[in-house]
Amino acid sequence: MKFGYTIVYVPKVAESLAFFERAFELETAFLHESGQYGELKTGSTKIAFAAHEIAQSHLPKGYVKANESVQPLGMELALVCDDVDAAHILALSAGATELAEPTRKPWGQTVSYLRCPDGTLVELCTPMGE
Numbered sequence: 001m002k003f004g005y006t007i008v009y010v011p012k013v014a015e016s017l018a019f020f021e022r023a024f025e026l027e028t029a030f031l032h033e034s035g036q037y038g039e040l041k042t043g044s045t046k047i048a049f050a051a052h053e054i055a056q057s058h059l060p061k062g063y064v065k066a067n068e069s070v071q072p073l074g075m076e077l078a079l080v081c082d083d084v085d086a087a088h089i090l091a092l093s094a095g096a097t098e099l100a101e102p103t104r105k106p107w108g109q110t111v112s113y114l115r116c117p118d119g120t121l122v123e124l125c126t127p128m129g130e
Contacts, residue, residue: 005039007049008049008120010051011051011118013035013037013049014038015117017040022094023091024087027040028040029041036054049118072099076123079122081126084111087112088112095117096115097115
């Protein structure tokens with residue numbers, strides 16, 4: 001068993017991909033011609049976005065839509081970077097909402113938390129052990 005990818009269900013896949021390009025300088029790897037599914041270039045483990053219509057077809061009993069939830073969902077996408085302060089400012093300028101400003105943790109890692117316009121919770125963090 002190995003972890004393959006994370007799929008975030010969103011209202012508009014192309015808008016989420018474009019936001020992640022502006023806010024986190026990640027490139028789109030793939031956007032299906034239907035506009036219902038897309039992936040970012042994130043190394044061997046992919047971050048993907050799929051339209052709510054796809055989620056509804058897989059989960060007919062329903063699910064919590066991150067973009068409609070008042071509080072962020074109890075999961076996050078962690079993006080590792082060398083300069084959390086600069087990355088945090090860039091994400092805010094692209095339209096993210098600040099949940100927690102960059103803070104150095106007791107274990108030495110600097111982290112911040114943001115919420116994307118599609119409701120996704122993102123942690124920006126320096127590599128562990130640095």
